[in-house]
Amino acid sequence: MTTALFDSVSSIDWSNWKAKDIATLMFIIKDGKILLIRKKRGLGAGKINGPGGKLDPGETPEQCAVREVQEELLVTPENISYHGISLFQFTDGYSIHVYIFSATDFKGTPTETDEAIPLWFELDRIPYQEMWEDDGIWLPLVLKGQRFHGKYIFDGDSMVDHELVNLGPLKK
Numbered sequence: 747m748t749t750a751l752f753d754s755v756s757s758i759d760w761s762n763w764k765a766k767d768i769a770t771l772m773f774i775i776k777d778g779k780i781l782l783i784r785k786k787r788g789l790g791a792g793k794i795n796g797p798g799g800k801l802d803p804g805e806t807p808e809q810c811a812v813r814e815v816q817e818e819l820l821v822t823p824e825n826i827s828y829h830g831i832s833l834f835q836f837t838d839g840y841s842i843h844v845y846i847f848s849a850t851d852f853k854g855t856p857t858e859t860d861e862a863i864p865l866w867f868e869l870d871r872i873p874y875q876e877m878w879e880d881d882g883i884w885l886p887l888v889l890k891g892q893r894f895h896g897k898y899i900f901d902g903d904s905m906v907d908h909e910l911v912n913l914g915p916l917k918k
């Protein structure tokens with residue numbers, strides 16, 4: 747019997763890697779502020795993050811990202827950009843592939859739901875210490891309008907290793 751060991755990004759054969767879940771994150775950034783959530787349930791409950799969640803069957807990542815913001819905050823993001831992906835391998839075997847988007851506008855009023863509490867932050871006051879550890883690595887690239895590709899190993903809440911490639915400015 748072989749036991750998979752997830753101790754570093756380089757120990758994984760990423761070309762044959764397939765995530766258990768596919769999910770999205772959406773960051774609405776408007777008037778010098780970013781709209782985040784305090785997540786009330788699911789993976790990362792209690793943490794601050796962008797709104798997002800798992801893909802439904804037949805949905806594109808962008809459709810999922812829009813739907814999740816609608817469900818979690820009752821607003822619709824507009825003028826959306828795609829930044830890239832983050833691949834997460836957890837040491838317990840769980841894995842998740844996350845597509846990351848930003849938007850510069852939205853319709854509606856951010857409202858608390860069963861899933862999330864909306865929180866606005868100044869761009870220089872993002873509460874990274876209350877977020878997933880990887881957010882502090884790539885969210886600055888979202889704010890700078892960059893595309894990127896990241897791979898991360900997590901042991902529970904702790905990041906064990908990571909590799910981030912900056913792919914340059916957004917394509918418009």
Ligand SMILES: CNc1ncnc2c1ncn2[C@@H]1O[C@H](COP(=O)(O)OP(=O)(O)OP(=O)(O)O)[C@@H](O)[C@H]1O
Nearest residue numbers: 769770771788789790797798799800834844878880
């Ligand atoms: C490990 N480092 C991480 N860093 C930053 N963000 C992370 C993350 N790991 C997961 N995420 C995000 O967490 C949400 C999970 O989604 P999650 O709440 O489980 O899905 P969904 O809303 O579909 O919930 P239900 O399963 O229907 O309850 C989803 O946005 C996903 O992108």
